[in-house]
Amino acid sequence: MFDFILKGIFRDRSRFLFPIIIISAGVSLMVFFLSFMDGYIESMIRQNARFETGHVKIVTKAYNELISQKPYDLGFLDNQEELDVWKTEYPQFDWAERITFGAILDKADSLGNSLSQGQVMGFALDLIGGDLEIRNLRLKETMAKGRLPLAPGEILLSDRTFEAMQLQLGDSLMLLGSTADGSMAFAQVVIIGTVVFGYEALDRGGIIMDLEDARSFLDMPGGSAEVLGFLRSDSYNDKEIKKLTTAFNDKYSTEDEYSPLMLSLSDQNGLGYILWITDFTFLMMSLVFILILGIVLWNSGLMSGIRRYGEFGIRLAIGEEKKHIYRSLILESLCIGTIGSLIGLLLGFIFSYPLSIWGLDMSQYGKTSTMVFENVIRTKLSIGIFITSFIPGICASLLGTALAGTAIYKRQTSQLFKELEQ
Amino acid sequence: MEDKLVVISKMSKAFPTGEGDFLALKNINLSFAKGEFSGIVGPSGSGKTTMLNIIGSLDSQTEGEVKVMGYEIKELSSKQAADLRSRHLGFIFQTYNLLPVYTVYENVEFPLLLLSMSKEERHKAVMQALEWLGLTDKIKSRPAQLSGGQCQRVAIARAMVKQPGLVLADEPTANLDTENSLHILDMMKKLNQELGTSFIFSTHDQKVIDYLRRVIRLVDGEVVSDDTKAR
Numbered sequence: 077m078f079d080f081i082l083k084g085i086f087r088d089r090s091r092f093l094f095p096i097i098i099i100s101a102g103v104s105l106m107v108f109f110l111s112f113m114d115g116y117i118e119s120m121i122r123q124n125a126r127f128e129t130g131h132v133k134i135v136t137k138a139y140n141e142l143i144s145q146k147p148y149d150l151g152f153l154d155n156q157e158e159l160d161v162w163k164t165e166y167p168q169f170d171w172a173e174r175i176t177f178g179a180i181l182d183k184a185d186s187l188g189n190s191l192s193q194g195q196v197m198g199f200a201l202d203l204i205g206g207d208l209e210i211r212n213l214r215l216k217e218t219m220a221k222g223r224l225p226l227a228p229g230e231i232l233l234s235d236r237t238f239e240a241m242q243l244q245l246g247d248s249l250m251l252l253g254s255t256a257d258g259s260m261a262f263a264q265v266v267i268i269g270t271v272v273f274g275y276e277a278l279d280r281g282g283i284i285m286d287l288e289d290a291r292s293f294l295d296m297p298g299g300s301a302e303v304l305g306f307l308r309s310d311s312y313n314d315k316e317i318k319k320l321t322t323a324f325n326d327k328y329s330t331e332d333e334y335s336p337l338m339l340s341l342s343d344q345n346g347l348g349y350i351l352w353i354t355d356f357t358f359l360m361m362s363l364v365f366i367l368i369l370g371i372v373l374w375n376s377g378l379m380s381g382i383r384r385y386g387e388f389g390i391r392l393a394i395g396e397e398k399k400h401i402y403r404s405l406i407l408e409s410l411c412i413g414t415i416g417s418l419i420g421l422l423l424g425f426i427f428s429y430p431l432s433i434w435g436l437d438m439s440q441y442g443k444t445s446t447m448v449f450e451n452v453i454r455t456k457l458s459i460g461i462f463i464t465s466f467i468p469g470i471c472a473s474l475l476g477t478a479l480a481g482t483a484i485y486k487r488q489t490s491q492l493f494k495e496l497e498q
Numbered sequence: 499m500e501d502k503l504v505v506i507s508k509m510s511k512a513f514p515t516g517e518g519d520f521l522a523l524k525n526i527n528l529s530f531a532k533g534e535f536s537g538i539v540g541p542s543g544s545g546k547t548t549m550l551n552i553i554g555s556l557d558s559q560t561e562g563e564v565k566v567m568g569y570e571i572k573e574l575s576s577k578q579a580a581d582l583r584s585r586h587l588g589f590i591f592q593t594y595n596l597l598p599v600y601t602v603y604e605n606v607e608f609p610l611l612l613l614s615m616s617k618e619e620r621h622k623a624v625m626q627a628l629e630w631l632g633l634t635d636k637i638k639s640r641p642a643q644l645s646g647g648q649c650q651r652v653a654i655a656r657a658m659v660k661q662p663g664l665v666l667a668d669e670p671t672a673n674l675d676t677e678n679s680l681h682i683l684d685m686m687k688k689l690n691q692e693l694g695t696s697f698i699f700s701t702h703d704q705k706v707i708d709y710l711r712r713v714i715r716l717v718d719g720e721v722v723s724d725d726t727k728a729r
Contacts, residue, residue, distance in 0.1 A: 077611050080604070087599040390595040393556065394609045394656075395584020397577055 081404055085411055090383070092412050094376050095476075099416025099469045100423060102369045106465040107424020110358065111432065111455035117354050118456050121312050121341060126212035129344040130304030131312055132169065132321060134162070138333040139301065143344075146176040146301065149256040150334075154298035158336065166320075168308055172209050173300035175200040175290045179253035179261075181233075181283065183241060192241045196233075196281040198253075200290030204228075212306065215271065215284070221245060222269025225286055229263075232284040235270035243267055251283075255295035263293040303336075314342050314351055358464060366468045366475060373476025377409075378483060405481045406474060413473025417466045424465060431455040503664050503696050504530040504553055509562030511548055511719075522548045523719045526562070530698060532663070535690045536712035537699035545719040546700035550666045553698065554587055555579040567663060584612045588657030588695075592669035594649040596641040596656075602628070603637040606655045613660065627659040631685060647678030651685065658689060664696045671703050683709045 085092050125131050135143065138150040152158075163171055177198045183191045201209040203225050210216060215224060220235040222245045231251075233243070243249075245267060253261040265285065273279045291297055317340045324338040342348035388401055435452035509526040512519040523545045530536060538546045551557040552564055555571050556579075564571040567586050574582065583589075588609075596605050606627055610620045628634050631651040641649055650670060657665050667686070671679035687709060690697055699706055707713055715723040 080600075080608070080611060083604070084597075084599050386595060387597055390589075390591075390597070391608075392580070393554065393583060393589040395580050395582075395587075395612050397580040400580075400612075 077404070078407070081407055082411060085408055091408070092415075095373055095409075095412045095473060096416040096419065098369060098372055098376070099413060099473055100419035102365060102472065103417045103420025103465050103469040104423035104427060106361070106365055106468065107421060107457075107461060108427045108455070110361070110461045110464055111424070111428045111457050112453075113354070113357070114458065114461060115432065115454045115456035117351075118312070119453055120350070121347070124345065124347060125304075125306060125312070125341055126214075129339075129341045129347065130172075130302075131307045131341050132305040132317060132324075133339045133344065134303040134305070134324075134336050135301070135339065136334045137329065137337045140337050140339070148175050148177050148294060148296070148301040149258070151175065151256070151296065151301035152299050152303070152334075152336075153256070153296060155300070155303075156298050159303060162303070166305065166324075169305035170208055170308060172202060172212065172304045172306065173287060173302070174209075174304060175287065175294065175296065175299075175301040177253060177290065177294060177301075179251050179283075181237075181241070181281075182250040182252060183243065183247065184250060194237055194241055194281050196237065196251075196283045197278060198251075198290065199278075199282060199284045200287050201284070203284070203286045204288070208306070213284070218271050218274070220270045220272055222267075225268055225284075228286065228289055229266055230268040230286075231265045231289075232269045232271050233267050234279050234282040235272050236279045237281045238267065238270045245269070251293065253293065255293075256299070257295065259295070261293050261295065263289070265289075312341060314340065314348075317341065362464060362468045366471045369468070369472035370475035370479070373409075373473055374479040375476075377405075377476050377480025402481045405477050409473045409477035410470065413470035416473065417469030420469055421462055421466060425457065425462075428455040428457055432457050501532050502529045503532055503534075503567060504528070504698075505563070505565045506553075507563045509552070509559045509564055511545070511552065511557075512560045521719060523552075523559075526721060528714065528721065528724070530664075530696060532696055533690065533694050534696045534698070534712060535687060535710060536697070536714065537701055537706060537710040538714045538716055539699075539701055539707055539710075540716035541702060544716045546702075546716055547668055549716070550668055550698065550700045553664075554589060554666050555582050584609065585660070586663050588660070588662040588665040590650070590653050590657050590665060590667040590670045592672040594641070594646075594653045594673075596649055596652055598641050600640070601637065602633060602639050602641075602644070602652050602655075605641070605652055606659050609656060609660050623659050623661075624655075627655040630658065630689060631655045645678075646674055647681060650674060650678070650682050654682065654685060654689075658693075658695065661693060662695065664698065666698050666700075668700045669703070670699065671701070671706055676705065679703070679705050 136150055136152060139147055142150065159171065159173070175198075177200065179196050179198050180193055181196045182193045185191055201213070203209060204227075210224065215232070219232075221238070222232075225231060247267050249265055249267065251263045251265050255261045271284065273282050287300070291299060321338040321340045321343070328336045328338075342351050391401055392398070432455045435454035437452050506526050506528045509523060510521060511523040512521050526549070538549055540546055548557070552559050552571060553566055555566065555574060558564075558572045566582065569578070569582055571579075597608065600608070603624060606624045607620055610623060615623070625634065628637060631654055633648070633651055633655060636644065636648065636652075641652070644652065665686075671682060674682060683706060686697055689695055699710065701707065710727075712724070712726045714721055
């Protein structure tokens with residue numbers, strides 16, 4: 077019987093062509109949009125990770141209590157031995173220490189009188205020991221003037237502040253702040269380059285300095301405020317990371333307020349909610365897709381069903397039951413849904429693959445590159461995307477046919493039979 | 499009683515309309531024996547097709563009894579009615595009603611797919627039916643490639659392939675010219691004689707009426723005459 081149904085489908089173009097076109101178009105669009113959304117979300121995760129949260133972040137419990145204030149005085153002091161242990165224990169991450177602090181930048185004349193001053197937010201990271209943080213903050217791409225720091229005492233300043241304070245590259249300025257234990261802190265720094273952060277608060281007064289300079293300035297030898305872990309694979313799986321953070325905290329977190337606490341990316345900055353919203357949006361898109369396509373296919377199924385009343389009539393006369401005919405229609409729709417969805421997946425792949433390799437360059441829509449946002453957005457193709465698109469394609473086909481097929485049940489057997497003669 | 503395929507007693511059929519019920523068949527009393535070659539004749543609207551539908555278990559009577567092969571039509575569930583049709587009844591229609599996307603072979607094979615038969619058994623039965631109707635050279639043709647007469651022969655082969663006890667033929671020659679009509683009628687008569695299959699026609703075609711051994715005249719839903727010709 078299955079052979080018989082298959083032959084019927086493929087020999088009657090009107091029975092399969094329209095539904096297959098609709099399903100394959102829908103599925104291919106779904107693959108494209110989902111892969112684009114997934115790519116965008118991954119880009120957002122990556123941006124957040126490299127700029128702010130890491131894929132995981134280790135802080136002290138006390139620091140975590142006031143994390144929005146970035147209280148570096150509650151950070152780690154001389155924790156290099158612990159860090160070495162974590163590096164060995166979690167080799168899937170690249171680790172980077174950071175300190176964020178507030179300070180005043182003062183430009184003085186030759187007599188030491190202030191010419192201009194500005195409040196700044198300092199970002200301290202390892203600029204000289206390696207290029208991990210240079211890549212994380214895309215410093216090479218976002219530099220507006222000058223060069224990267226190569227020696228102690230050299231800093232980068234936000235390009236807007238640099239212009240506002242009418243500075244010159246090479247200017248030597250005084251940085252004033254407070255140490256981790258509350259004493260006054262002074263450091264002489266040289267402006268060696270400027271950057272565009274792409275984040276208002278930092279563009280109004282952000283500086284980037286080497287971690288060792290900051291440790292010296294803030295009197296935090298061997299210490300750091302935050303230890304960020306970046307996945308080497310760059311593929312973030314929240315469930316896996318949550319397991320890992322739980323295991324870490326069970327092992328290392330104690331009653332001591334300065335004991336380490338590992339946070340996942342989704343624990344920070346409301347990203348958990350964003351990830352949940354993303355999953356929810358994917359689900360809603362699938363349901364809307366099923367509904368819209370189901371309605372279209374219902375309509376098409378009704379038209380096709382009306383055209384096939386004669387066939388149903390003769391099949392009833394020959395001895396098929398209505399429910400058997402209904403089941404055969406469902407089987408037909410399953411075949412059509414499967415074929416349409418497979419074609420859709422192929423087309424979706426063809427549309428999305430080039431964008432996953434070369435991406436969509438968004439820099440043309442902005443004046444310049446920024447540190448926060450990536451210029452190129454890529455689609456992300458995965459087995460999950462294919463499954464999420466494939467299943468609704470079949471469900472829509474089944475739904476459309478199931479709804480259209482009810483017309484057979486509503487019709488009297490003798491009425492279907494009478495239509496044979498019309 | 500055992501040789502009666504169909505027994506109808508005090509049967510009426512009413513259809514609801516906006517102005518009350520319309521009585522399509524009134525107090526019908528008839529019986530059809532095995533091997534009959536009979537017909538219900540009458541003008542359009544006389545109730546011929548309604549009666550065939552009831553005998554064929556596609557519809558049921560409003561009142562009275564209709565027993566087909568011993569089964570009371572009104573008491574059959576839809577599954578039992580479908581089972582009766584698939585095993586014991588064959589249908590032939592005025593417009594052939596072949597499935598256009600299937601070949602002649604597949605059209606004739608279709609009723610057997612509903613029965614538990616192996617592929618070999620189906621092949622044997624289909625080829626035999628096509629041989630009876632002289633269609634073995636057309637097995638791969640589609641209905642659109644056949645003449646009207648050939649299409650009706652395929653329809654007869656489809657009705658006969660499972661060797662049913664009773665074939666119901668609703669205006670089977672209405673769309674055929676005289677030559678094809680006579681050819682078709684010859685074939686059905688031959689099948690009736692050789693296989694013992696009973697035929698009940700619904701017709702107002704004089705050519706068909708001339709072939710019938712028993713003619714039941716229906717006017718406005720009532721049997722007005724029931725004549726059997728001498729053999």
